[in-house]
Amino acid sequence: MHGLTEVTDGTSGAVDIGEIMQAIAEHKGCGTEGGSGKASCGSGAGQGDLPTEIWEKVKNHPCYSEEAHHHYARMHVAVAPACNIQCNYCNRKYDCANESRPGVVSEKLSPEQAAKKVLAVASTIPQMTVLGIAGPGDPLANPAKTFKTFELISKTAPDIKLCLSTNGLTLPDHVDTIAAYNVDHVTITINMVDPEIGAQIYPWVFYNHKRYTGIEGARLLTERQLLGLEMLTARGILTKINSVMIPGVNDKHLVEVNKAVKSRGAFLHNIMPLISAPEHGTVFGLTGQRGPSAQELKALQDSCEGEMNMMRHCRQCRADAVGLLGEDRSAEFTTDKIMAMEVNYDIDTRRAYQAAVEQERVAKVAAKQEELESLAGESSDIKLLIAVATKGSGLINEHFGHAKEFQVYELSTSGAKFVGHRRVDLYCQGGFGEEDSLETIIKAINDCHAVFVAKIGGCPKSDLTAAGIEPVDQYAHEFIEKSAIAWFKAYLDKVNSGEITHQVRGDAAIRQGALISAA
Amino acid sequence: MAFKIVGSQCTSCSACEPECPNTAISEKGGVFVIDPAKCTECIGHYDMPQCVAVCPVDETCIIDPAQPRYQGAA
Ligand code: SF4
Ligand code: SF4
Ligand code: SF4
Numbered sequence: 284m285h286g287l288t289e290v291t292d293g294t295s296g297a298v299d300i301g302e303i304m305q306a307i308a309e310h311k312g313c314g315t316e317g318g319s320g321k322a323s324c325g326s327g328a329g330q331g332d333l334p335t336e337i338w339e340k341v342k343n344h345p346c347y348s349e350e351a352h353h354h355y356a357r358m359h360v361a362v363a364p365a366c367n368i369q370c371n372y373c374n375r376k377y378d379c380a381n382e383s384r385p386g387v388v389s390e391k392l393s394p395e396q397a398a399k400k401v402l403a404v405a406s407t408i409p410q411m412t413v414l415g416i417a418g419p420g421d422p423l424a425n426p427a428k429t430f431k432t433f434e435l436i437s438k439t440a441p442d443i444k445l446c447l448s449t450n451g452l453t454l455p456d457h458v459d460t461i462a463a464y465n466v467d468h469v470t471i472t473i474n475m476v477d478p479e480i481g482a483q484i485y486p487w488v489f490y491n492h493k494r495y496t497g498i499e500g501a502r503l504l505t506e507r508q509l510l511g512l513e514m515l516t517a518r519g520i521l522t523k524i525n526s527v528m529i530p531g532v533n534d535k536h537l538v539e540v541n542k543a544v545k546s547r548g549a550f551l552h553n554i555m556p557l558i559s560a561p562e563h564g565t566v567f568g569l570t571g572q573r574g575p576s577a578q579e580l581k582a583l584q585d586s587c588e589g590e591m592n593m594m595r596h597c598r599q600c601r602a603d604a605v606g607l608l609g610e611d612r613s614a615e616f617t618t619d620k621i622m623a624m625e626v627n628y629d630i631d632t633r634r635a636y637q638a639a640v641e642q643e644r645v646a647k648v649a650a651k652q653e654e655l656e657s658l659a660g661e662s663s664d665i666k667l668l669i670a671v672a673t674k675g676s677g678l679i680n681e682h683f684g685h686a687k688e689f690q691v692y693e694l695s696t697s698g699a700k701f702v703g704h705r706r707v708d709l710y711c712q713g714g715f716g717e718e719d720s721l722e723t724i725i726k727a728i729n730d731c732h733a734v735f736v737a738k739i740g741g742c743p744k745s746d747l748t749a750a751g752i753e754p755v756d757q758y759a760h761e762f763i764e765k766s767a768i769a770w771f772k773a774y775l776d777k778v779n780s781g782e783i784t785h786q787v788r789g790d791a792a793i794r795q796g797a798l799i800s801a802a
Numbered sequence: 803m804a805f806k807i808v809g810s811q812c813t814s815c816s817a818c819e820p821e822c823p824n825t826a827i828s829e830k831g832g833v834f835v836i837d838p839a840k841c842t843e844c845i846g847h848y849d850m851p852q853c854v855a856v857c858p859v860d861e862t863c864i865i866d867p868a869q870p871r872y873q874g875a876a
Contacts, residue, residue: 365817366858375813375858391814420815492821492848494855 337550340467340521343412343637344444345608347468347523347551349596349701350648352608353677354640357413357446358404360397361390361602362428366420368450368488368504371566372527372557375420390603390618391419394428398435402626404605404616405440409636411605417448417470418602423457433464442630444468448525452488452504454511462518469515470553471508472525475533476543478502483532486566509547516548523551523594528575528583529567530557541587552587553594556580556793577730577791581702595703598688607675609688609704647677651764655698658768663775665785666695670705670728670752671763672736679758679766683739689728692763694771699764705791725750730791732774735766751788805841805851806866809833811859818863821852836863843872 333341345352366375392400405411414436416422422429433445447461448470461469475481481501488500495503515522524544526537533540541552557574559567566572575583584593598608606612670689672681688706692699705727707720721743728734733753737760744754758766777783807818812833819827819834824847826840836853844851853863865871 364813364815365856366815367817367856369858375815420817424817489817489856492852492855494850 337521340444341550344446344468345413346415346446346470346594346597347521349594350644350677352596353673353675354410354644355413356408356411356605356607357415357600358401358411358605359415359417359600359602360392360400360432361419362392362394362397362432363416363418363422363425363602364391364420365424366450367424367452367490368421368500369486370450371484371486371572372529372559372568374564374568376564392603392618394431394435396618396621397432398439399626400616400618400621401436401443402439402628403621403624405443405633406626406628407615408606408612409633410607410640411443412637413444413446413468415446415448417600421450421452422447423449423453426453426457426460430460430464433466437464440628442633446470448472449511450504451508451511452490453507455507455514458511458514458518458520461515462520466520468521468523470523470525471512472527473505473508473512473540473544474527474529475501475536476505476509476540477536478505480533480536481505484529509543512544512547512549521550522548523553524549525553525555525597527557528554528580530573530575530579532572534575534579534583537583538587541591545591549591551592551594553597554580554584554587555597555599558599574793577703577705577727577793580793584702595701596690598704598706609690610675643676647762647764650762651699651768654765654768658696658698658772661696661772661775663696663778665775665778666693667771667774667785668693668702668731668788669755669767669770670731670734671767672734673763677763678760679735679763680737680760683734683736683743683754686736689724689731689734690763691728691731692767694767696775699767699771705793721746725752726792728752728791730788732788733770735763735770751786804838804843804865804869804871805836805853805863806838806869807834807836807853808862808864809835811862813859815858817856817858818853821856823847823852827853836866838866838869841872845872 341347341351343351343355345355345357401414416429416432429447436443437445445464445466446468447466449472451471451473454471474484478498478501481504482498485501485504487494487496488504490503512522526540528534528537537554544552557567557572559565559572559574561568584595587593596608600608601611601613603613604611605616669692671679671692672683672686673679673690674681686707688704690701691703691705693702707724707727725747729750731752733755734747735755735758737756739754739756747754755770758770778785814829814833816829816834819829823844824840824842826837827834828837851863857863
């Protein structure tokens with residue numbers, strides 16, 4: 284195993300790793316202290332206890348800051364089709380499933396097309412702050428295309444943050460180039476630190492002109508991943524670790540993974556559910572390997588949260604995703620459309636727009652803080668989940684029937700905390716199947732006590748009520764957290780006065796089917 | 803002169819292209835093809851044919867029965 288010091292010693296120009304580890308350690312995990320006290324990562328009152336240099340890197344990054352993901356958008360460009368490992372949850376007819384959802388195919392781009400696309404999107408969506416390369420294969424198995432893309436973009440749109448996501452096999456070879464392009468966020472998918480478990484996930488890896496299989500291949504992979512992580516930490520590059528939770532294979536082991544990456548300075552851990560269905564044609568899909576339920580996933584995330592920041596808002600986006608997390612505007616930016624677009628990249632307009640977004644964020648946090656004070660005197664063990672229909676900006680601003688996903692918050696006397704999201708099929712598509720889709724929505728949010736919406740029709744309203752989920756539309760177009768806390772306070776009052784009794788709700792399904800079809 | 807890519811299986815991922823020691827692989831009409839005149843089956847370069855080792859789809863880079871096996875330079 285390579286020690287941190289070894290790596291640092293051999294590296295000229297590396298920042299002091301002790302200092303970084305210290306900064307990260309002090310920050311601890313924005314979700315941690317005081318039980319469920321604080322909201323999940325990066326949320327809360329903003330910078331919170333994050334050191335300024337780290338806050339500067341994450342505050343506008345929708346993946347690294349939960350709070351930012353309501354306001355800022357990212358895009359992926361699919362310039363990296365090749366891969367150098369094989370995963371049992373991936374079918375290479377489609378995009379890599381590390382981050383992307385299986386079953387989707389991205390339009391492959393050349394670096395030049397990608398650069399044009401970034402400018403087109405940045406001019407149309409001024410809150411787009413992050414460009415990531417996440418596939419469809421492994422960006423570092425396509426180093427020439429990946430770095431060419433970064434080079435072009437850093438010249439034409441220097442205000443955009445660059446980010447990449449890798450399986451880590453060749454990461455140590457590229458760390459210096461990554462640093463040279465000022466990429467300050469790197470995601471590594473680490474599903475195991477034990478080669479025996481790895482052999483059940485990875486049939487082979489291709490490294491140094493050879494195919495390594497089984498335990499040998501998995502050992503090589505984990506060594507390279509952890510070395511790469513240490514080298515990134517030594518250079519002050521923020522890292523996010525993605526782990527795919529595969530029940531019965533690595534679910535318990537991910538606690539070990541969490542410790543291993545935390546001790547090497549990883550900033551954020553993103554435990555994602557395995558998405559698996561026979562129609563994906565993946566090994567796991569065909570063997571009937573199931574994904575976790577919503578509560579299994581949350582329990583694992585909760586148990587790792589005492590240790591470090593957990594990301595719970597990952598949408599497992601496709602390799603050509605565009606827009607806010609949870610929305611996908613890639614269809615507006617197909618190659619044909621981009622090439623025909625007049626692009627006028629105006630950095631000042633972008634800045635002005637983002638300044639307005641900042642004001643909105645401050646107002647939102649202040650409103651939440653104020654409402655939180657009204658909870659100060661309350662003491663209760665009740666913790667419950669609510670689902671929220673939102674289009675972004677931290678507002679309850681989506682019609683129940685138009686929601687493609689619901690955001691899930693956990694409410695307790697310490698406040699409202701974002702704990703996840705559930706993707707659903709559009710209920711309000713008109714035509715056939717409406718009853719079925721309402722039923723699947725109820726399954727997806729079955730663990731929630733209430734669903735907050737901007738508007739809802741009479742029919743779904745009564746069905747939800749019958750299922751024990753209270754439809755709440757009285758906070759339409761208000762801030763999510765503030766409204767949730769106000770509602771929770773009223774809920775506690777009713778419980779205390781004996782008007783209602785608090786019931787614990789059941790588990791919910793992470794919708795797998797919905798992930799395949801819709802964008 | 804002897805490997806070929808089964809076009810119907812190729813995902814056009816491009817992984818094989820840079821691995822070939824003889825630049826025998828190129829993209830043609832959306833899929834990748836091997837130039838049999840350039841392919842040496844990796845003999846003398848590597849222990850295993852690189853296109854076979856890196857290809858994500860089994861049985862996609864295969865020996866071309868229509869071509870004679872590579873005889874080697876030596
Ligand atoms: S896949 Fe997850 S980490 Fe990557 S852009 Fe989407 S939300 Fe962010
Ligand atoms: S067998 Fe070797 S030489 Fe022939 S095409 Fe494949 S990689 Fe190239
Ligand atoms: S590695 Fe296989 S799938 Fe990929 S381009 Fe080459 S032949 Fe096609």
